[in-house]
Structure formats: structure tokens, C-alpha cells
Amino acid sequence: MIQIIRSALFTVIMTVATCLWVIPCIIARLFPYPICFAIVSSWCTFNVTCARIICGIRYEITGLENIPDQPCVIMSNHQSTWETLAYPSIFPTLTWVIKKELLFVPFFGWGIASTQPIALNRQQGKRALKQLVKDGREKLQLGRYILIFPEGTRIPYGEERPLKAGGFMLAKQAKVNILPVAHDSGRLWPRRGFLKTPGTIHLTIGPVINTSDITSDQCRQRYAQWLKTAVREIEDNLHS
Numbered sequence: 465m466i467q468i469i470r471s472a473l474f475t476v477i478m479t480v481a482t483c484l485w486v487i488p489c490i491i492a493r494l495f496p497y498p499i500c501f502a503i504v505s506s507w508c509t510f511n512v513t514c515a516r517i518i519c520g521i522r523y524e525i526t527g528l529e530n531i532p533d534q535p536c537v538i539m540s541n542h543q544s545t546w547e548t549l550a551y552p553s554i555f556p557t558l559t560w561v562i563k564k565e566l567l568f569v570p571f572f573g574w575g576i577a578s579t580q581p582i583a584l585n586r587q588q589g590k591r592a593l594k595q596l597v598k599d600g601r602e603k604l605q606l607g608r609y610i611l612i613f614p615e616g617t618r619i620p621y622g623e624e625r626p627l628k629a630g631g632f633m634l635a636k637q638a639k640v641n642i643l644p645v646a647h648d649s650g651r652l653w654p655r656r657g658f659l660k661t662p663g664t665i666h667l668t669i670g671p672v673i674n675t676s677d678i679t680s681d682q683c684r685q686r687y688a689q690w691l692k693t694a695v696r697e698i699e700d701n702l703h704s
Contacts, residue, residue: 471660474518478511482571485510489575497580497606498557504579505552512549520662521652523550527669531555531643535604536672537635538643539687541695542613543621543650544657546665551611554667558609561596561631586616593630600634609643610634614687621650624692627684636680641672644687646694648702666698 485507492500515521523546538555540547552558560576564583567573582599584592600610612631619625635642647667653660673686 467659467661470519471658474514474660475658477514477518481507481510481514482575486571486575489578493578497608500578500580501552501557504575507575508549508552512546512553515546515549515653515660519660521546521660521665522663523665523667525554525667525669527671528554530669530671532641532672534640535607535609536641536643537600537604537631537638538609538611538645539614539631540611540645541647541691542615542618543647544618544653544655546649546653547647550667555611556609557607558611559600559603561600561610561612582610593633596630597634597637601638604638604640614684618655619650620655621648627688629680629684632680632683632687635675636683639676641674642683642687643672644670644690644694646670646691646698648695648698666701668694668698670694 485503488503489500489507492503535556538551538558540551548560560579560581562576562581562583564585567577567581567583580603582596582603584596586592588595603610610631612634614627614631615625616628617625632642645667647665649665651661652663652665670690673683673690675683678686
């Protein structure tokens with residue numbers, strides 16, 4: 465019962481915060497991007513903090529020293545809403561790659577639009593891929609890191625899906641490295657789940673994958689292998 469009450473309270477607070485933050489987020493579009501991103505990030509940080517205080521969801525990070533000083537493509541598995549909210553306060557100023565339909569979600573979509581995301585229509589296939597590479601290179605040249613969830617959508621904890629090629633092609637063509645990230649957020653904050661379970665999310669940031677001497681497909685294979693190993697290590701540590 466306590467878990468239900470906490471989860472319900474968090475949902476209400478997050479919903480209200482989203483409605484209140486959207487106005488400053490829209491106004492922030494009139495200012496330079498770092499200011500706009502900071503305002504949107506403050507909404508993300510507020511919700512992560514509420515999840516910790518109300519629902520007891522904490523997190524631990526391993527590998528912060530692996531974050532490079534130069535912009536790169538951040539590749540992460542995707543299990544819940546938690547990582548979308550947590551990453552802006554963990555990584556340098558970034559740009560999300562999102563599904564275009566998210567921009568039309570009331571309040572949330574209006575706010576996320578202020579961060580100038582790369583919004584793709586996945587129904588367009590090759591055209592969407594070209595847009596990702598073109599827009600991604602432009603954002604990287606502006607000094608922004610690119611955050612991509614190569615699985616394409618949130619995956620239930622413990623499951624695997626094939627990785628989409630677009631982000632790896634972007635990294636290769638833009639001549640930047642890939643920063644691999646893994647976590648187990650779906651264990652405590654399930655995909656499409658209402659109940660939040662108290663505990664600690666484990667986040668691992670690996671050494672960058674140098675893309676200079678390998679193909680984009682080899683980049684994908686290396687990340688896939690790293691991700692599988694990192695996820696297994698997180699699970700082993702839980703049971704040790």
C-alpha cells in the first residue's frame with residue numbers, strides 16, 4: 465500500500481511540475497541554447513530528486529572519468545523514463561534523438577521541443593536516417609553531445625532487442641567517438657509501469673569506442689558486445 469501511495473504521489477507531482485515548467489521552457493527558446501537547456505534540465509533534475517525522496521529510487525554511477533571533453537555520440541540502453549530524466553545532469557549539454565510524435569504530447573512535448581531535439585519520423589526509413597546524420601553532425605559541430613537509444617524504444621528489464629544502425633552511422637560519418645552507457649533502471653522504474661520500487665539504479669559508463677579505424681557496423685558490434693557484458697556485470701553485482 466505504501467508503495468502505491470508513494471508512486472501515486474510522485475506521478476501527481478511530476479504531472480504538476482511538467483505543466484508549470486512548460487511556460488518557462490517555451491520562453492527560454494528566446495535565449496541562447498545553454499540557458500534553454502539548463503531550464504529544461506532543471507525540470508529533469510527536479511523529477512529525479514522527487515523519485516529519490518518520494519519513491520526511494522537512488523542511483524550510483526561507475527565510470528564518470530570516461531566522459532570525454534569533446535562532443536561524442538552517447539549510446540545507452542533504454543528501459544524507463546528514468547534515464548531520460550537523469551542524463552541531462554550526468555552528461556554535458558546534449559541533444560536528444562527522439563520520436564517525432566513525442567513533440568505533440570501536451571506539455572511534455574512542448575517542453576522537450578525547447579531543447580532542439582533531433583525528432584525523427586521512423587516511418588520514413590532512409591529519409592529519417594539521412595536526417596539523423598545531417599542534423600546530428602550540425603549539433604556536434606555546435607559542441608553538443610548526442611544522446612541516442614539505439615534499441616529505438618524502451619525495452620523491459622531483462623530483454624534484448626537488435627540495435628538500430630543510425631547512431632553508429634552518425635558517429636562514423638561525423639568522425640566522433642561513441643560513449644557506451646548501460647543501466648538497470650527498468651528493474652525499479654518499469655517501462656509503462658505505475659509502481660516504483662525503492663532501491664539503487666546502477667549506471668555504468670564505459671571507455672569511448674574509437675570509430676576512426678572501424679566501420680559503422682563494427683561500431684555497432686562493439687557496442688552490442690560491451691552492453692551485454694556491462695549488463696551482465698550489473699546483474700552479477702546485484703546477486704553477489
